[in-house]
Amino acid sequence: MTKITDNSDWRINYVPVDSKITWDEYFMLQAMLASYKSKDPNTKVGCVIVDDHNHQITMGYNGTIAGIDETLIPWGNNREVPLEHQKYGYVIHSEANAISHARGSLTGAKVYVTLFPCNECAKLLASHRVREIIYLSDKYHDTPENRIAKKIFQMSKISYRQLSLSSNTVEYFSDYLKSLLK
Numbered sequence: 001m002t003k004i005t006d007n008s009d010w011r012i013n014y015v016p017v018d019s020k021i022t023w024d025e026y027f028m029l030q031a032m033l034a035s036y037k038s039k040d041p042n043t044k045v046g047c048v049i050v051d052d053h054n055h056q057i058t059m060g061y062n063g064t065i066a067g068i069d070e071t072l073i074p075w076g077n078n079r080e081v082p083l084e085h086q087k088y089g090y091v092i093h094s095e096a097n098a099i100s101h102a103r104g105s106l107t108g109a110k111v112y113v114t115l116f117p118c119n120e121c122a123k124l125l126a127s128h129r130v131r132e133i134i135y136l137s138d139k140y141h142d143t144p145e146n147r148i149a150k151k152i153f154q155m156s157k158i159s160y161r162q163l164s165l166s167s168n169t170v171e172y173f174s175d176y177l178k179s180l181l182k
């Protein structure tokens with residue numbers, strides 16, 4: 001180790017620093033992690049809602065009613081059987097779950113979600129006066145639910161934008177997670 005001899009050497013600890021990820025990437029990765037917890041075999045969605053200071057207010061993923069055994073739910077997405085035998089009769093979307101578990105106001109909040117919200121969630125988010133939606137995928141683009149959601153956001157002056165996470169970001173993060181196991 002170098003021996004510190006005089007005041008000028010105290011500069012040794014002033015090393016360049018940099019965060020590997022932006023806040024947008026950070027919260028989207030959190031939303032992705034939340035989605036990973038979903039039991040839905042077809043569509044896993046995660047949502048993280050944050051305040052102006054980039055503090056997380058709440059999170060959620062698509063799942064069923066709190067306190068019930070989720071393995072008893074019909075998780076299939078075939079719409080030809082009666083609704084009581086479809087997941088659509090039971091599943092609560094990630095945004096609705098995040099809203100119902102929030103401990104504080106969502107007014108002015110930013111919503112990070114892995115899939116563009118449906119019209120039902122758009123109604124809830126707009127009623128809670130969130131400010132911005134940041135989403136990863138818009139795979140249901142131009143379906144009626146999707147168009148209604150966008151209309152609701154426009155009427156409510158809620159902005160929305162897509163975040164593209166580079167595969168490099170995901171790879172660096174994956175390598176970092178693995179490094180913690182050593």
Ligand SMILES: [Zn+2]
Binds near residue numbers: 093094095118119
């Ligand atoms: Zn929804």
